Amino acid sequence: MTRPTTDAVLEIDALSKTFGGVTALDAFTMSVRRGDIVGLLGPNGSGKTTSFNAVTGIFPPSGGTVRFDGADITGLSPQKVYAAGIARTFQRSRLCLPLSIFDNIMIGNHGRLTKGLWFNLMRRRAFRREFEQGYEDARALVRTFSTALADRLFEPVGALPMIERRRIEICRALISRPRLLLLDEPSAGMTHDETTQLMDDILDVRGRIEGLSIIIIEHEMGVIERITDQCVVLNYGRKICEGPYAHIAADPEVQRAYLGAE
Ligand SMILES: Nc1ncnc2c1ncn2[C@@H]1O[C@H](COP(=O)(O)OP(=O)(O)O)[C@@H](O)[C@H]1O
Ligand SMILES: [Mg+2]
Structure with a gap:
């Protein structure tokens, strides 16, 4: 390049x-x-x-x-x-409130999940590795904003105050590097x-x-x-x-x- x-x-x-x-x-x-x-x-x-x-x-x-x-x-x-x-956040929140912090962040990561659904169904181990890597990445990213939040990755976003939701939106944008x-x-x-x-x-x-x-x-x-x-x-x-x-x-x-x- x-x-x-x-x-x-x-x-x-x-x-x-x-x-x-x-x-x-x-x-x-x-x-x-x-x-x-x-x-x-x-x-x-x-x-x-x-x-x-x-x-x-x-x-x-x-x-x-x-x-x-x-x-x-x-x-x-x-x-x-x-x-x-180029990643962005939106003027009106695009978080899915019933979904967890983790799920919301991974929605932002779809560009890096290179293999399709069919491949993943066939190759559970590869899928599992990709999932675990995603979890580690998401956790590390959230931890840079708040250690407390990093321990609550599977809680629904709807339970969080506004500032935490904004942090999650920024994490979702940043997960794509x-x-x-x-x-x-x-x-x-x-x-x-x-x-x-x-x-x-x-x-x-x-x-x-x-x-x-x-x-x-x-x-x-x-x-x-x-x-x-x-x-x-x-x-x-x-x-x-x-x-x-x-x-x-x-x-x-x-x-x-x-x-x-x-
Ligand atoms: N999808 C759209 N359809 C029609 N008009 C639009 C659309 N999006 C923005 N506009 C118009 O474009 C102008 C600029 O809007 P916008 O970029 O949202 O302003 P800002 O973000 O600075 O408040 C406004 O007059 C708005 O009504
Ligand atoms: Mg605007």
């Missing part, structure tokens, strides 16, 4: 998405450097989630290109984007203290996983200031500002966009 020639892990160029007459994303260009945490900001309806959906193949973009580690991944299916190394993690409003519905804890976790994860890059959609300015290296601000589907937090926070157009949205 040829090594990427730039420091950018993700390069989005002139990405557009229209729904009927609505331009949700308008020639959006941004890039993410390896190892950075990038904050994606903007009022409600400004196209933040749409940009994640266009990158991860949920909606094919109407125009533009997406390059990941130097390869063109524009318009690939969600499965292919995921296999390429992505090089880019997209987090869509991970702090939604949490208290200020829970948000602070979760952001500490996210900083930890970045510190622990060599080369992992993260894009986080987040509204709370204090959070953005504390955890991001770079920020990008969207308004009506267009990028209106980018740079370190101090730069975007001082920008009059950004301030207008936020005040106008309130």
Whole structure:
């Protein structure tokens, strides 16, 4: 494999998405450097989630290109984007509450279970080995967030408080060993203290996983200031500002966009 020639892990160029007459994303260009945490900001309806959906193949973009580690991944299916190394969490929780922590995390691991069901039925020992490896991986991952949680892998997710559920969602994304993690409003519905804890976790994860890059959609300015290296601000589907937090926070157009949205 040829090594990427730039420091950018993700390069989005002139990405557009229209729904009927609505331009949700308008020639959006941004890039993410390896190892950075990038904050994606903007009022409600400004196209933040749409940009994640266009990158991860949920909606094919109407125009533009997406390059990941130097390869063109524009318009690939969600499965292919995921296999390429991009994992995400969703704005609304996608956990299956009656299922256990373990089951929920393994749903995120389907890309690494290489052998099909039929093979596994025929080869129980191989299946068992794969299961045990999955259990060890899941347990090790959960333990990095919380040792108490790692001992409760077979309890239903529905019994857990919101912050633990969010941690499980992040574990589910990380079990595929992505090089880019997209987090869509991970702090939604949490208290200020829970948000602070979760952001500490996210900083930890970045510190622990060599080369992992993260894009986080987040509204709370204090959070953005504390955890991001770079920020990008969207308004009506267009990028209106980018740079370190101090730069975007001082920008009059950004301030207008936020005040106008309130
Ligand atoms: N599946 C869809 N069908 C039609 N319009 C959509 C769809 N998804 C998003 N939109 C529209 O695109 C715009 C951007 O939405 P979204 O990306 O969800 O904003 P954000 O995440 O910044 O709040 C909004 O006007 C929204 O109504
Ligand atoms: Mg959104």
